[in-house]
Amino acid sequence: MSSTPERLIETTRELLWERGYVGTSPKAIQQRSGVGQGSMYHHFDGKPDLALAAITRSAEERLTTAEALFGGPGTATERIAGYLRGERDVLKGCPIGGLTQDPEVMGDPALRRPVEETFSTLRARIAGLLGEGVARGEFGAGLDPVTTASTVVAVLQGGYVLARAADSVEPFTEAVDGVLDLLAAHAPAAK
Amino acid sequence: MSSTPERLIETTRELLWERGYVGTSPKAIQQRSGVGQGSMYHHFDGKPDLALAAITRSAEERLTTAEALFGGPGTATERIAGYLRGERDVLKGCPIGGLTQDPEVMGDPALRRPVEETFSTLRARIAGLLGEGVARGEFGAGLDPVTTASTVVAVLQGGYVLARAADSVEPFTEAVDGVLDLLAAHAPAAK
DNA sequence: GTCTATATATAGATAGAC
DNA sequence: GTCTATCTATATATAGAC
Secondary structure: OOOHHHHHHHHHHHHHHHHOOOOOOHHHHHHHHOOOHHHHHHHOOOHHHHHHHHHHHHHHHHHHHHHHHHOOOOOHHHHHHHHHHOOOOHHHOOOOHHHHHOHHHHOOHHHHHHHHHHHHHHHHHHHHHHHHHHHOOOOOOOOOHHHHHHHHHHHHHHHHHHHHHHOOOHHHHHHHHHHHHHHHHOOHHHO | OOOHHHHHHHHHHHHHHHHOOOOOOHHHHHHHHOOOHHHHHHHOOOHHHHHHHHHHHHHHHHHHHHHHHHOOOOOHHHHHHHHHHOOOOHHHOOOOHHHHHOHHHHOOHHHHHHHHHHHHHHHHHHHHHHHHHHHOOOOOOOOOHHHHHHHHHHHHHHHHHHHHHHOOOHHHHHHHHHHHHHHHHOOHHHO
């Protein structure tokens, strides 16, 4: 049995993912969650307040999932490949990345913060992994961990865009395979 | 002097870019374009009809700009670098890629088609360039033109997402530099 | 072609009873 | 805590006069 606020947050997460912030109405949240209007406004100040709770949770979940992989065993290449290939619901897009398209989210500093932090944390974490990889001789010394980390995250986010445009997972898979091949070709052993 | 339909289309293009389809109202189009309600509905059937004209034009413009670069002089690497580095308005995002986040656009086959075609054309064109590059010995024979082309387009689209999340062009620039470095490192001469 | 009037539904809440 | 009533503004048009 989940509590009323809990059901509201989870429903809002779903709707934000499917329809974005502008496309998600309080009424839709109430109907899908089965929570009444008065009840919703009792627990949350309004749509922005509820959205903040939902976005914050999605951001934390995203980072937790990623960290479980990054902190696990394997070479830098293996962990990054696991990150890029472990994505589900490719056609639904990224629950955090999609929000960057929403002017109301980007225009509200409170709503924007979790989005910003998610990506800055991810980029820094992957840069660290790549740096370790270079230090261990997994990649050539010429590989720049910082720019390459942004490339890796961008491929993931752009892969979602291409998949949704094509209504097919294929371009996502291609983009991921392409960047992993490029990383593999950068290995000193391949030189 | 631009005609009334012309002003409507251009204004709709701007608003779709800034606010997306769901976030763009007929009233907003009328106010920004200075065209009255009756006049708008005289020239277009409604919001979807006007959006189709706007999206179609943006898609064509996008491909025309890209083709001007791809068909120009230079090595494959140079032309792809020119494509990735020639982007303006990074913080505004991609006028076509952003639409993939909009459920109403993706749910309408007519509105979706130009988006789909833009990316499938781009990916195919870049795959062709990369294939020529491999044939000329610009890259190692191990480079797969098709997957790498999807990677290149994904980096661009994902770069927009990262830039908007950070409210800074920096991660976009990093992502682009990162993938260009990886491509350069794949050159046979570097092996 | 353009304008004003009118219309229905939804967005996003607030007020107060229970 | 939850429910129903009410409210103002906007979304998305249609109708008919000029």
